[in-house]
Amino acid sequence: MTTHNALYKYLLFLGDNGLIQGHRLSELCSNGPILEEDLAMTNLALDHIGRAQAFLKYAGEVEGKGRTEDDLAYKRGEREFYNNLIAELPNGDFACTIARMLIVSSFEYLLFTALCTSKNATIAAIAAKAVKEAKYHFIHSRDWCYRLGKGTEESHRRLQNGFNEFWMFTGELFEMDADFAALANDGISADLAALKPQWLALVQPILADSNIAIPNVDYMQTGSRNGIHTEYLGHILSEMQYLQRAYPDAKW
Amino acid sequence: MDTQLDLWEVFIQKKDGSEHAHVGSVHASDSKMALQNARDIYTRRNEGTSIWVVPSNYITASNPEDASMLFDPSTEKVYRHPTFYVVPAGAKQI
Numbered sequence: 001m002t003t004h005n006a007l008y009k010y011l012l013f014l015g016d017n018g019l020i021q022g023h024r025l026s027e028l029c030s031n032g033p034i035l036e037e038d039l040a041m042t043n044l045a046l047d048h049i050g051r052a053q054a055f056l057k058y059a060g061e062v063e064g065k066g067r068t069e070d071d072l073a074y075k076r077g078e079r080e081f082y083n084n085l086i087a088e089l090p091n092g093d094f095a096c097t098i099a100r101m102l103i104v105s106s107f108e109y110l111l112f113t114a115l116c117t118s119k120n121a122t123i124a125a126i127a128a129k130a131v132k133e134a135k136y137h138f139i140h141s142r143d144w145c146y147r148l149g150k151g152t153e154e155s156h157r158r159l160q161n162g163f164n165e166f167w168m169f170t171g172e173l174f175e176m177d178a179d180f181a182a183l184a185n186d187g188i189s190a191d192l193a194a195l196k197p198q199w200l201a202l203v204q205p206i207l208a209d210s211n212i213a214i215p216n217v218d219y220m221q222t223g224s225r226n227g228i229h230t231e232y233l234g235h236i237l238s239e240m241q242y243l244q245r246a247y248p249d250a251k252w
Numbered sequence: 253m254d255t256q257l258d259l260w261e262v263f264i265q266k267k268d269g270s271e272h273a274h275v276g277s278v279h280a281s282d283s284k285m286a287l288q289n290a291r292d293i294y295t296r297r298n299e300g301t302s303i304w305v306v307p308s309n310y311i312t313a314s315n316p317e318d319a320s321m322l323f324d325p326s327t328e329k330v331y332r333h334p335t336f337y338v339v340p341a342g343a344k345q346i
Binding site: 034043143 | 256257278279280281282284285288289292293296
């Protein structure tokens with residue numbers, strides 16, 4: 001049986017992934033490699049932030065304490081965030097950014113495809129919108145993987161380096177905990193573990209066609225299901241939440 | 253050295269059935285990138301239902317110096333305009 005708390009936490013998981021990934025991509029505003037890509041990345045950032053807004057708004061309603069999406073975004077501490085660790089890692093160079101986007105968008109494409117049939121109507125409605133966005137993010141990063149992977153020696157080296165950096169964070173994407181499992185049993189959430197073979201089937205051919213070797217990783221990073229994060233999340237929050245922390249309830 | 257990627261012209265169709273109108277240009281190294289860049293630059297606010305991209309160097313432009321030769325001869329020939337016909341009632345688009 002699904003508990004209220006489990007649903008609330010699951011919505012934070014969905015919302016926080018959007019919020020933190022969106023914030024990272026927004027850092028490319030004015031820092032993209034070319035003007036067109038600069039606009040593309042910030043455009044994709046806005047997709048993530050829109051998704052975060054929808055999920056966190058609903059999370060606030062489920063929690064039932066009158067908190068808005070802004071309260072949840074700007075007034076929670078690091079340990080109360082449930083985004084996957086990969087979302088909070090620094091962008092690195094453009095090839096790293098693309099490597100992460102491929103990993104995350106392919107995962108999100110499968111996740112939101114599954115959530116489109118969620119028995120929770122609100123989750124299904126948000127997922128129906130998000131799946132279109134994720135598909136575009138996936139195509140955009142996939143095409144860049146081909147270009148960089150088969151481009152120059154330097155672009156290939158950088159892309160391989162990006163996948164080497166991020167691969168140890170891919171295990172966590174498919175981690176289930178008791179709350180997630182309960183929700184999956186009730187048809188509300190997706191069984192993340194079941195998505196892993198689909199994800200590998202989606203990503204492996206792209207890496208092969210980009211001349212990228214799948215990194216050998218002995219240890220997968222973990223922690224975010226329990227609110228344990230890398231040192232990077234705190235830095236993101238201190239920047240993102242600065243205004244609300246310094247001037248509580250400021251409006252403009 | 254020119255480090256810019258190739259230039260592409262972008263045409264957007266606002267709604268089904270209407271024409272593709274030129275909206276601007278983007279830089280891109282291939283046609284897929286040109287389409288994606290055009291999408292992210294020119295259709296973020298519901299502007300379109302379809303995009304064409306064309307390599308700019310495939311467009312042949314008339315020479316501004318030829319403008320008088322090309323266009324002036326038509327300015328005084330009112331009989332080229334169908335203004336001497338009565339438009340049938342009910343024909344909305346002619």
